[in-house]
Amino acid sequence: MTLVLAFGNPLRGDDGVGPEVGRRVAATGAVVEVVTPLQLLPEHAAQVAAADRVIFVDAAVGRQAGEVVTIALQAAPTVRVDHALTPAAILTLARDLYDARPPAWIVQVHAAHFTTGAPLSAAVAAAIPRAINAVLALLPQPHHTPPR
Amino acid sequence: MKAETMAQTITIEPVSRVEGHAKITIHLGPDGQVQDARFHVLEFRGFEKFCEGRHFQEMPAITSRVCGICPVSHMLASADAGDRLLAVEIPDTALRLRRVVNLAQIVQSHALSFFYLSSPDLLLGYDAPPAARNVLGLAAAHPEIARRGIRLRQFGQTAIELIAGKRIHASWAIAGGVNASLSAAARDQILAALPEAIETARLTLDWFRASLPSHDEEARTFGHFPTLFMGMVTPDGSLESYGGRLRIIDAHGRLVADQLDAAQARVLLGERVEPWSYLKSPFLKALGPDEGAYRVGPLARLNVAQRCGTPLADEEFARFRSLSAGPVLGSFHYHYARLIEILFGLERIGELLDDPSCLSTDVLARASRNRLRGIGMSEAPRGTLFHDYTVDEDGLLTSVDLLIATGQNNLAMNRAVTQIAKAYLHADRLDEGLLNRVEAGIRAFDPCLSCSTHAAGTMPLVVEVHDVNGATIGRIDRRA
Numbered sequence: 001m002t003l004v005l006a007f008g009n010p011l012r013g014d015d016g017v018g019p020e021v022g023r024r025v026a027a028t029g030a031v032v033e034v035v036t037p038l039q040l041l042p043e044h045a046a047q048v049a050a051a052d053r054v055i056f057v058d059a060a061v062g063r064q065a066g067e068v069v070t071i072a073l074q075a076a077p078t079v080r081v082d083h084a085l086t087p088a089a090i091l092t093l094a095r096d097l098y099d100a101r102p103p104a105w106i107v108q109v110h111a112a113h114f115t116t117g118a119p120l121s122a123a124v125a126a127a128i129p130r131a132i133n134a135v136l137a138l139l140p141q142p143h144h145t146p147p148r
Numbered sequence: 149m150k151a152e153t154m155a156q157t158i159t160i161e162p163v164s165r166v167e168g169h170a171k172i173t174i175h176l177g178p179d180g181q182v183q184d185a186r187f188h189v190l191e192f193r194g195f196e197k198f199c200e201g202r203h204f205q206e207m208p209a210i211t212s213r214v215c216g217i218c219p220v221s222h223m224l225a226s227a228d229a230g231d232r233l234l235a236v237e238i239p240d241t242a243l244r245l246r247r248v249v250n251l252a253q254i255v256q257s258h259a260l261s262f263f264y265l266s267s268p269d270l271l272l273g274y275d276a277p278p279a280a281r282n283v284l285g286l287a288a289a290h291p292e293i294a295r296r297g298i299r300l301r302q303f304g305q306t307a308i309e310l311i312a313g314k315r316i317h318a319s320w321a322i323a324g325g326v327n328a329s330l331s332a333a334a335r336d337q338i339l340a341a342l343p344e345a346i347e348t349a350r351l352t353l354d355w356f357r358a359s360l361p362s363h364d365e366e367a368r369t370f371g372h373f374p375t376l377f378m379g380m381v382t383p384d385g386s387l388e389s390y391g392g393r394l395r396i397i398d399a400h401g402r403l404v405a406d407q408l409d410a411a412q413a414r415v416l417l418g419e420r421v422e423p424w425s426y427l428k429s430p431f432l433k434a435l436g437p438d439e440g441a442y443r444v445g446p447l448a449r450l451n452v453a454q455r456c457g458t459p460l461a462d463e464e465f466a467r468f469r470s471l472s473a474g475p476v477l478g479s480f481h482y483h484y485a486r487l488i489e490i491l492f493g494l495e496r497i498g499e500l501l502d503d504p505s506c507l508s509t510d511v512l513a514r515a516s517r518n519r520l521r522g523i524g525m526s527e528a529p530r531g532t533l534f535h536d537y538t539v540d541e542d543g544l545l546t547s548v549d550l551l552i553a554t555g556q557n558n559l560a561m562n563r564a565v566t567q568i569a570k571a572y573l574h575a576d577r578l579d580e581g582l583l584n585r586v587e588a589g590i591r592a593f594d595p596c597l598s599c600s601t602h603a604a605g606t607m608p609l610v611v612e613v614h615d616v617n618g619a620t621i622g623r624i625d626r627r628a
Binding site: 038042043045046089092093096097098 | 264283284287288291294295298299301302305316
């Protein structure tokens with residue numbers, strides 16, 4: 001089973017794009033388990049460990065708003081830890097606690113703003129279909145190897 | 149992290165692995181020795197003000213947004229205040245289920261505090277590199293403890309979700325009761341998970357108790373001083389977390405006040421505001437801010453109670469109380485008390501759900517507003533939480549006062565930081581050892597600054613040392 005961990009806070013503008021993409025991926029009927037938490041927590045490591053592959057979906061900054069980027073992920077040896085963990089930290093916990101190393105990617109949707117109470121920006125809303133396609137492209141398909 | 153020791157103050161900022169954002173300043177006297185230390189809370193959100201004008205029935209859902217760690221505590225204190233505005237007694241099943249949810253909240257929050265935030269200090273040592281002294285370092289060095297801690301927290305969160313509908317920000321408890329009864333399937337799922345959770349709590353207690361001699365120094369220096377203690381008890385003096393009455397004792401264990409309802413307790417408490425922090429400093433008015441300083445939370449609750457009231461927790465309670473002839477004064481033992489409360493919470497959840505009445509659908513008393521003021525309370529993981537509402541005849545709030553557990557520990561936290569700084573600060577150098585111990589001392593209280601200032605965000609720490617003239621002579625910044 002593929003786990004889609006689509007996280008973010010829908011009350012903080014474009015930070016809500018992860019859960020929105022997650023819900024719409026589930027609605028496609030794709031054979032995936034979709035989880036849409038506000039943030040990543042150590043508890044998610046157990047779900048990651050039980051998955052055949054993991055696709056994180058999150059908002060990002062640093063590129064033009066609406067740009068969709070897919071990056072392959074690995075467990076990171078040293079990760080700064082506060083309350084919310086990074087995808088790499090979750091993979092590290094899955095490795096150290098459950099000896100699990102599922103292949104993992106993150107689909108990033110670059111954001112315009114994180115304004116409290118604001119809806120998704122027009123650029124990010126328009127990017128959602130591309131983000132969904134990016135997730136679906138990572139699912140197991142006959143004669144297809146997801147990008148690493 | 150960076151340390152500067154150019155001229156004259158000590159600041160720890162941000163304090164990491166606590167909930168919110170804070171700074172600590174350490175003030176030296178003319179002799180260069182530590183004279184005072186202050187725990188500053190720098191965030192402010194103003195929940196009390198922007199709730200004015202809202203209807204009191206909305207408040208459980210609104211105030212659960214104060215915090216992502218203890219939303220249940222706010223929801224339940226708010227619903228209790230609402231019950232009092234309605235002037236109703238809620239159905240027995242509603243009270244039973246509110247108690248279960250509050251205990252599940254205590255279990256999950258204590259598990260987070262102990263396993264995710266504090267056990268890296270205890271297991272990896274205060275001098276371990278900060279990059280390793282966290283839950284990832286714990287997972288690498290002690291995977292079985294980390295696995296069990298994660299499962300224990302999951303138990304509490306799952307129980308909350310099964311009963312209240314959501315893990316965080318549920319809108320389940322309302323004035324008059326709760327808006328959904330419990331299904332048999334949900335009850336059975338919770339009960340089935342209890343044995344593993346209890347086993348984890350017992351194993352962790354066995355390990356922690358065995359490790360206590362190695363923490364003797366911390367037990368003596370991490371906030372070991374006399375204060376008052378306040379916590380909720382049952383009518384017979386057993387530990388309670390919701391729907392009980394408050395007891396206050398002094399540092400010798402003598403009763404100061406007993407069986408107070410929220411309104412009676414609130415009258416006894418004053419609040420001091422300091423210009424250097426958004427965190428108010430409550431105290432017992434009759435004794436003033438110095439003698440009237442009190443502690444709340446797990447340590448206080450186990451000090452005021454005569455017993456837990458469940459078999460396994462009572463065995464451990466007896467060992468805990470044997471640490472001291474009177475109340476246990478060392479704030480380091482908040483950790484020990486937290487673990488005992490986890491065990492108690494799990495046992496009590498089992499008792500409450502074993503009774504068939506927990507499945508009754510009679511869970512809501514219906515009434516209109518009958519009073520203009522209602523003060524509710526719950527024992528949040530970090531201590532007693534008060535919600536004090538005044539409304540107009542239409543039920544619209546004209547004033548809101550949230551008295552938060554972390555705030556009630558503010559005076560004690562400042563004393564603890566001062567004590568730690570006196571024990572570990574060498575004025576000529578600011579080192580990791582000092583920073584780590586100051587942080588760990590604060591962390592023993594498990595402060596939640598999101599709640600206590602009603603602020604958003606997470607909390608990293610800065611420590612500054614100031615000389616007698618107020619000049620900064622050293623600074624460590626955990627954010628850098």
